Amino acid sequence: MLSVASSPQTASLAPTLTPASESLTFNPLQMLPIFEPEQQVCLVRREAQTAISDYLQLAARSLAPGLRNVISLQPALAPQLRALPLPAQPGREAFIQELAQLVTVFAELLDCQTVGLRLEVLQKAMCPQFHVDHTGIRLLCTYMGPGTEWLEEAFADRGYLKHRSHLNPPGLNNQQRAGVVLDARGIIQADAFDIVLLKGSQWQGNTVGGAIHRSPVVPEGQARVVLALDAIRD
Numbered sequence: 001m002l003s004v005a006s007s008p009q010t011a012s013l014a015p016t017l018t019p020a021s022e023s024l025t026f027n028p029l030q031m032l033p034i035f036e037p038e039q040q041v042c043l044v045r046r047e048a049q050t051a052i053s054d055y056l057q058l059a060a061r062s063l064a065p066g067l068r069n070v071i072s073l074q075p076a077l078a079p080q081l082r083a084l085p086l087p088a089q090p091g092r093e094a095f096i097q098e099l100a101q102l103v104t105v106f107a108e109l110l111d112c113q114t115v116g117l118r119l120e121v122l123q124k125a126m127c128p129q130f131h132v133d134h135t136g137i138r139l140l141c142t143y144m145g146p147g148t149e150w151l152e153e154a155f156a157d158r159g160y161l162k163h164r165s166h167l168n169p170p171g172l173n174n175q176q177r178a179g180v181v182l183d184a185r186g187i188i189q190a191d192a193f194d195i196v197l198l199k200g201s202q203w204q205g206n207t208v209g210g211a212i213h214r215s216p217v218v219p220e221g222q223a224r225v226v227l228a229l230d231a232i233r234d
Helices: 011-016 028-035 050-063 077-082 092-110 174-178
Strands: 041-044 066-072 114-122 137-144 149-151 187-189 195-199 224-233
Touching: 028 041, 028 092, 028 195, 050 092, 050 114, 050 137, 050 224, 066 077, 077 092, 092 114, 092 137, 092 224
Parallel strands: none
Antiparallel strands: 041 195, 066 114, 114 224, 137 195, 137 224, 149 187
């Protein structure tokens, strides 16, 4: 049975991440702050890649609503990604290389050999209310459309949240749900191609924590393409 990993096998594995090389679009060492006990979100800023942006503009409609797969680092990663039902448009190989890069770094970060990959093409917000995920550490990257939003801890009232998978308590009305935000200046939003690591309530020692985040509003007539990666252990 497969389950989402809640913690690395040993905490000492985190600092062994390989520094940035010429083939990477970011420095993996920038992801290490997520292992700090009080750190709930880690943001890695990246420049947009034109080839991938152009590809998804062409492919989004036929790719919708998206895909899900379980990717293993062994056997070879590239053939598994090339076998995904990604539309045959210019830039497909650049996008596959991007996915390979993120899967490899994320697996090394969390010391796992298997990663759950989810690519969503959305016409509306999937989780529009602020919430905490019942997971370990999740990687999100929005390629097209508005990026993920999260609430800085100093501007949050966790009294309005209970740790349920992807949900706030069902009895709360909209005014009560909004009460988690003490000051809207604490709402941060990622840009396209940024990497966002979100720590969930299943991470070791984080039962009463977890990144408070939500899906953004998608403008009418537009699409949002977002990648989610989760570590999986047998």
